[in-house]
Amino acid sequence: MKRIVSFFVTIIVLAGVMAVTTPGLLNKVRLGLDLKGGFEILYEAQPLEEGQKVTTESLNRTAQSLEKRANAQGTSEPEVTTEGANRIRLKIAGVTDEAEVRKKMKEPANLTFRSSPDGGKEEADFTKIELLGNDFKENGAEVEYDNLNQPLISIEVKDKAKFAEITKRLIYKELAIFLDETMLSAPTVQAELTDGKAQITGNYSNEEAKSLRDTINLGALPLKLTEKYSQSVGATLGKQSLDETVVAGLIASVMILIFMIGMYRTPGLIASFGLILHTWLLILVFVMADFTLTLPGIAAVILGIGMAVDANIITNERIREEMRNGRSVMSSVKAGNKSSFRTILDSNLTTIIVAAVMYAYGTGAVKGFALVLMVEIVLSIATNVYFTHWLLTLLVKSGLLKKPKQFGVKESEIREL
DSSP: OHHHHHHHHHHHHHHHHHHHHHHHHHHHOEEOTTTTOEEEEEEEEEESSTTOOOOHHHHHHHHHHHHHHHTTTSOSOOEEEEETTTEEEEEEESOSOHHHHHHHHHGGGGEEEEEOTTOOOSGGGOOEEEEEGGGBOTTOOEEEEOTTOOEEEEEEBSOHHHHHHHHHHTTTSBOEEEETTEEEEOOBOOSOOOSSEEEEOSSOOHHHHHHHHHHHHHOOOSEEEEEEEEEEEOOSSOHHHHHHHHHHHHHHHHHHHHHHHHHHHHHHHHHHHHHHHHHHHHHHHHHHTTOEEOHHHHHHHHHHHHHHHHHHHHHHHHHHHHHHTTOOHHHHHHHHHHHHHHHHHHHHHHHHHHHHHHHHHOOHHHHHHHHHHHHHHHHHHIIIIIIHHHHHHHHHHHTSOOOGGGGTOOGGGOOOO
16 A cells, blocks of 8 residues: 555656646756857957967867857857957857856956066066966866865966976965956965976865866967957747747657557556656756757757657566566566666666767767767666656556556467466
């Protein structure tokens, strides 16, 4: 009796939560440029120092750094393109505060490490530029912790000899870190550093240390950017096409659910509920993590749902095979769940590895597709493997599922042991 109560309470509570929260969650999902439109800025690139030229390489590096600044977590999928010899166009979806976007994009333009020729310690005294942001290795700054669990920032530069000369000259003097003309920190050089590595220490909180790390990692723009103009941009897909895509997705989903229930009866009904829960959790993740939904993201969602359906089909087919071989319902469910779990886990792990590689080395839409796919797989294992297995086991142990026909297996198909 307890198992039956647990089953129905779980279903009713989850169904109620999903029914109440889904409309609000859908309204909070942030859509990408191709689905909703956004904000566009055109920059003109100029050399940081007089006499230098804007090269194709420096322009591309600046565009890459700008994209990293706009898409630090790989969830917003901005569009960054170079135009002509010295222009970069940036498009960001779902912008609500244009001034904040301008500020955020401008922040990394002038990251410098400066010394004070006269030995002064005021902000205005640090006038000599020793290092630029692009003197540091890509992702060379990391947050670490000392013996007292105090955060510090480890950094690594490209030119070890240059860094050794600077640190030797500035021993026991301060090397200040500036973002534009604002001093962020002024750590003291304690020794000559010949390996190109250093640690920035101070009374930093975790948030301050992470912020300084991100500034160094993402703040290195090889060129100075000047905004030429900005404007709002419309969705490339269009509202009508988006509505048609949603309708097509709903029709396909209903057909899948009907197939699952018709083919596998009660286990198919449980699997259908698992798929609905899986989709709701995905929407929740999009809202909580502030992901941006784009066409590549939709492709990843569709692929993930397809893999979830496959997981349910594999499990139910293994259970039916065991029943056809003459096993009892309880024995078939245990054996089918166990054998299908290994197959499902192996296939999902290989997909996660591929997606992780795509996320690590991809950019823009590729990075977003990979991230959504990894989230989909994790949710699929949680809902369409563990959760549905648990629900099915509850019903079998309670005695509500005790006949092969409730699994879509005919008596004539059962072979005697």
